[in-house]
Amino acid sequence: MSVHRLALFTRTMDVVFLAGVVDPQRRNYRPFATYQLSWYLRQHGYESQVVNFIHQAPEKLIREALAKYITPKTKILGLGLMTHPKDQQATIKKVESILYWAKKTYPHVKIVAGGPLTSFLVRHYRNKMLFDYIFYGHAENTLLELCDHLWRGGDHPKVTSIQGNDVIDENAADPKKIRFNIEQSRFEWHDSDHIQEGETLPLELGRGCVFACRFCSYPYIGKKVNDFNRSMDCIENELRRNYDKWKITNYYMLDDTINASHERNVEFYKMTQRLPFKIQFAGYCRMDLLAKRPDSEMMLFESGLRGVYFGLETFNQDAADLIKKGWNARNAKQFLPKLHHEIWKKRVGVQCGLIAGLPPQGFEELKETNRWMIDHEINHWQWHRLGINREKNSLFTSEFDRNAESYGFDWYVDNGQLYWKTQYATQRDAENWVSQLVAEATPHFKYACWNLMEIVQYQLELPVMVNVVRASDPFRNKISLRRRDFLTNYWSQLLGRKVTNFDFQ
Numbered sequence: 001m002s003v004h005r006l007a008l009f010t011r012t013m014d015v016v017f018l019a020g021v022v023d024p025q026r027r028n029y030r031p032f033a034t035y036q037l038s039w040y041l042r043q044h045g046y047e048s049q050v051v052n053f054i055h056q057a058p059e060k061l062i063r064e065a066l067a068k069y070i071t072p073k074t075k076i077l078g079l080g081l082m083t084h085p086k087d088q089q090a091t092i093k094k095v096e097s098i099l100y101w102a103k104k105t106y107p108h109v110k111i112v113a114g115g116p117l118t119s120f121l122v123r124h125y126r127n128k129m130l131f132d133y134i135f136y137g138h139a140e141n142t143l144l145e146l147c148d149h150l151w152r153g154g155d156h157p158k159v160t161s162i163q164g165n166d167v168i169d170e171n172a173a174d175p176k177k178i179r180f181n182i183e184q185s186r187f188e189w190h191d192s193d194h195i196q197e198g199e200t201l202p203l204e205l206g207r208g209c210v211f212a213c214r215f216c217s218y219p220y221i222g223k224k225v226n227d228f229n230r231s232m233d234c235i236e237n238e239l240r241r242n243y244d245k246w247k248i249t250n251y252y253m254l255d256d257t258i259n260a261s262h263e264r265n266v267e268f269y270k271m272t273q274r275l276p277f278k279i280q281f282a283g284y285c286r287m288d289l290l291a292k293r294p295d296s297e298m299m300l301f302e303s304g305l306r307g308v309y310f311g312l313e314t315f316n317q318d319a320a321d322l323i324k325k326g327w328n329a330r331n332a333k334q335f336l337p338k339l340h341h342e343i344w345k346k347r348v349g350v351q352c353g354l355i356a357g358l359p360p361q362g363f364e365e366l367k368e369t370n371r372w373m374i375d376h377e378i379n380h381w382q383w384h385r386l387g388i389n390r391e392k393n394s395l396f397t398s399e400f401d402r403n404a405e406s407y408g409f410d411w412y413v414d415n416g417q418l419y420w421k422t423q424y425a426t427q428r429d430a431e432n433w434v435s436q437l438v439a440e441a442t443p444h445f446k447y448a449c450w451n452l453m454e455i456v457q458y459q460l461e462l463p464v465m466v467n468v469v470r471a472s473d474p475f476r477n478k479i480s481l482r483r484r485d486f487l488t489n490y491w492s493q494l495l496g497r498k499v500t501n502f503d504f505q
């Protein structure tokens with residue numbers, strides 16, 4: 001579609017969202033939540049526009065987009081950023097500057113935020129210095145309540161004051177007005193989202209996780225296996241529509257454990273075999289469930305699984321028992337190489353998550369794990385320092401956050417900050433270990449899971465890319481040029497004018 005034609009479609013927006021990823025690798029990834037909320041508000045008669053990839057764009061382009069979409073009719077400017085601010089302060093600073101500018105330029109607009117950064121935002125921007133409202137948790141119901149209040153004279157949603165900010169918690173949604181139901185969510189991408197032909201899109205399969213690992217603070221952990229899963233009919237419709245409109249076949253599956261239910265795996269497999277096209281996707285999987293149902297290993301592959309993230313965490317039995325992932329320590333060293341090399345034949349980009357700082361592991365043992373990953377040609381592994389959150393105001397907390405002392409964690413203060421310690425390590429040790437382990441591992445990393453699905457949207461062959469070592473990637477320049485083309489196309493369509501490389505300088 002030409003830029004000129006798109007300019008004719010400019011609508012007057014009630015709500016405008018800014019979205020991006022705080023990501024050192026600067027991927028072209030669409031965080032899903034703002035699109036979901038936009039779609040939901042449209043279902044209820046509000047006009048909404050997402051301005052995405054703000055982590056990739058200079059401030060002047062983002063301001064131009066806001067000037068285009070914010071009108072006297074607009075009442076809400078929402079921010080949805082993914083992942084943790086520690087990863088990239090520059091993006092946070094840029095967003096802060098834009099929002100302060102927007103606050104001054106558009107005083108009639110309420111500035112709101114949600115997503116995984118909310119605890120950080122509540123803490124760093126106290127007393128409503130930047131945000132009029134901060135949303136905790138899934139916000140379909142609560143944001144709609146706020147819109148209905150601002151436009152249609154409905155009741156004000158229930159607000160809690162935290163650090164001087166007005167926080168609207170999903171649990172405080174008015175029970176009489178709760179309308180969103182994930183099981184029947186018929187989410188659709190909108191023309192104004194400017195989907196690029198063949199791009200990799202996020203697709204929500206369900207919410208929550210049936211497990212409850214002790215370090216995990218994801219929402220809705222410990223749910224029942226059939227809770228909060230989208231119906232297969234809704235998923236199939238979304239896949240078909242995306243293909244018909246934009247030739248989309250690549251996906252990031254949004255679900256904490258895509259293989260939580262064997263029945264659902266079978267249903268999903270059957271659905272993919274009915275489609276007149278093949279899909280490829282990445283998602284979070286549990287190894288123990290694959291081992292329990294060996295027929296699911298190839299069934300998932302045949303369904304299109306080409307990138308997988310295993311939360312392996314540790315090979316140490318005591319540490320694994322402590323976090324409630326004992327199976328991994330007992331079995332993963334036999335299971336994973338067999339799955340990766342013999343069953344999937346290195347056609348799936350396998351990524352593992354590992355934790356540094358779990359007692360009783362020390363640095364030498366973690367270095368052995370690094371060596372094991374290298375020797376067994378795992379595509380990618382991600383080291384995390386064990387995190388224990390002492391914030392009283394967090395909506396979602398882990399068992400460790402709530403009861404750290406009963407698992408052997410103690411505390412010390414450094415530079416006014418509180419850190420955990422055990423007899424084996426301090427939080428600072430674990431941080432230093434992670435830096436050293438990542439430095440040692442990086443030359444061996446290949447594309448895997450989310451990264452793999454991101455680069456295949458640039459017309460690169462997945463079966464080739466899955467075995468490319470990133471440090472010596474012969475396609476690196478091509479990827480970088482195509483990432484730039486993707487962005488210039490997106491921003492051109494969004495702004496209704498031809499954006500060039502010059503605009504990105």
Ligand code: SF4
Pocket residue numbers: 209210211212213216217218221222256257311
């Ligand atoms: S770590 Fe993974 S498997 Fe464990 S509770 Fe969290 S999402 Fe579920």
